[in-house]
Amino acid sequence: MKTYLIDLDGTMYSGNTNIDGAREFIAYLQEKGFPYIFLTNNATRTKTQAKEHMLNLGFKNIKEDDFFTSAIATAKYIAKNYSERKCFMIGESGLEEALKEENFIFVEDKADFVVVGLDRKANYTKYSEALHHILAGAKFIATNSDRLLANNGLFDLGNGATVNMLEYASGVEAIKVGKPYQTILNILLEDKNLKKEDIILLGDNLETDIKLGYEGNIETIMVCSGVHDENDIERLKVYPTKVIKNLRELIKE
Numbered sequence: 430m431k432t433y434l435i436d437l438d439g440t441m442y443s444g445n446t447n448i449d450g451a452r453e454f455i456a457y458l459q460e461k462g463f464p465y466i467f468l469t470n471n472a473t474r475t476k477t478q479a480k481e482h483m484l485n486l487g488f489k490n491i492k493e494d495d496f497f498t499s500a501i502a503t504a505k506y507i508a509k510n511y512s513e514r515k516c517f518m519i520g521e522s523g524l525e526e527a528l529k530e531e532n533f534i535f536v537e538d539k540a541d542f543v544v545v546g547l548d549r550k551a552n553y554t555k556y557s558e559a560l561h562h563i564l565a566g567a568k569f570i571a572t573n574s575d576r577l578l579a580n581n582g583l584f585d586l587g588n589g590a591t592v593n594m595l596e597y598a599s600g601v602e603a604i605k606v607g608k609p610y611q612t613i614l615n616i617l618l619e620d621k622n623l624k625k626e627d628i629i630l631l632g633d634n635l636e637t638d639i640k641l642g643y644e645g646n647i648e649t650i651m652v653c654s655g656v657h658d659e660n661d662i663e664r665l666k667v668y669p670t671k672v673i674k675n676l677r678e679l680i681k682e
């Protein structure tokens with residue numbers, strides 16, 4: 430039985446609205462005992478907040494350990510690859526919690542790392558401080574590089590826009606962890622003791638969810654409930670294994 434790695438925004442819900450068929454699909458996986466993990470680039474929510482959000486939307490039996498975010502992957506990636514632990518963070522509570530769980534400390538001076546996740550309250554001063562650390566030699570690491578953040582029918586700036594700004598200013602390219610980069614997947618596979626052939630990536634975004642699977646030779650299912658549909662496949666030259674309109678198509682009684 431393969432483990433579904435399920436995207437959240439555009440796949441399970443869109444902001445504060447359920448996607449049709451999503452609750453039924455999760456209930457089906459639970460009833461059959463089929464394994465799944467929510468794999469999201471959203472680094473802003475803690476595991477508790479992510480769970481509460483889904484419970485508020487009517488999903489049942491959601492647990493904190495069901496979530497693997499780009500924040501968690503980033504903290505684990507740095508902890509695994511480097512011995513230093515001082516970081517300057519741009520991010521919200523999800524990233525802060527993940528870094529603390531891996532024993533990172535937050536500093537204003539002499540940071541070893543600048544870790545950048547979406548922070549909807551960050552300002553010019555904070556971005557410039559991050560730049561100072563990067564120019565002083567701190568390693569520059571980004572949770573994800575999403576260009577856009579869907580927000581009530583509009584698009585706000587995604588974390589990738591901030592990362593790009595700091596790359597432009599510093600001339601330093603960030604290490605990127607989240608989908609479509611294989612790093613998030615490699616960290617997850619090691620953490621959950623899974624192999625590539627054991628998983629199916631399920632998501633709405635060709636440039637992140639499906640690209641990760643396409644480039645990594647992993648089975649993918651694209652659901653046309655979010656940012657992309659079939660018409661985008663040839664344009665982006667990213668090919669899912671299977672395309673569905675609604676998650677109910679995956680329910681087999």
Ligand SMILES: [Mg+2]
Nearest residue numbers: 436438439633
């Ligand atoms: Mg999505």
